[in-house]
Amino acid sequence: MNEALLRSLTPSVITVLVRRGADFAAAEDAVQDALVEAVRVWPADPPRDPKGWLVTVAWRRFLDATRSDAARRRREDLVDQEPEPGATPAVDDTLQLYFLCAHPSLTPSSAVALTLRAVGGLTTRQIAQAYLVPEATMAQRISRAKRTVSGVRFDRPGDVATVLRVLYLVFNEGYSGDVDLAAEAIRITRQLAARIDHPEVAGLLALMLLHHARRAARTAPDGSLVPLAEQDRARWDTGLIAEGVGILQAALARDRLGEFQAQAAVAALHADAPAAEETDWVQIVEWYDELVRLTDSPVVRLNRAVAVGEADGPRAGLAALAALDPALPRHTAVAAHLHERDGDLTTAARLYAEAAHRAPDLAERDHLTRQAARLNARRSR
Incomplete structure (x- = not known):
């Protein structure tokens, strides 16, 4: 069974069902049913047109799930017009699916989960493992997200910037369990780059x-x-x-x-x-200046302070840092690094210890704790 093929076909098959009149939640459920059927049937009887097969089976699952007599008659009329599997277009525009999964009504975590499920083709279990949460918790999150976007119709171009931010969130989750989210984000972004x-x-x-x-x-x-x-x-x-x-x-x-x-x-x-030591920090500062102009982000300004400290010396970096809110994540760790480069080991060790206490994860906490211990050992010699 070619799992990569199934995952690559999932977005375009969902899009076909949505175009035929299914809302997003129903379309996604029907496609998941079709994928399960493909895992059962394909090893013994592989189809000539995998995408057409999935579209046919998913559309029939969707019709079976429709309970209203009026809706059933309306959609069954469409079955008579349904193209044969071989007539399914070789290329299907799935951009709307990217925009739907990054809909502004969704929270960032829900948008990421929905993107991994609908665009990435991952199972709920795989996404739950990647986020280290129970499968039931992730199933609820995805169900809420699907309900939120059900019935959404696109009458204007989607927001590319929002889609990219969701994909970057996926990338920054890194990896855990049997799903490498960084690699998955790259795979999905390659798909998007091929379409837009x-x-x-x-x-x-x-x-x-x-x-x-x-x-x-x-x-x-x-x-x-x-x-x-x-x-x-x-x-x-x-x-x-x-x-x-x-x-x-x-x-x-x-x-x-x-x-x-x-x-x-x-x-x-x-x-x-x-x-x-051969890093071109002057150019890096110039690029951070561009980023500040584009985003005016406090995080960008924090990273710029680090670059200034490398390009123009630690005291220049500390001066740039002084203009920022000390409550900013990583502010204390950056201050510790710059004070160490300036030779103030006592202050640097204290700040590393404070930063370790505020660290968001164990690996970073351990790293900062070791930095503080290293400087304290140097001071005691």
């Missing part, structure tokens, strides 16, 4: 590839975090870096700069440096 010609879609794909290229070097054998400056760059995936840089260059050449392209440019400058 937009420089920011290309920018997001480039950003994902450049970040993913460093994945193998981000953790030590014991699972501890390895900071960018200390990573073994020989472990970076040069193929992904080359692909990401190529996609980014083509996007930037269109002169329609967006935040994902600018973030990818920062990642590309890190990837281009043979060693940490």
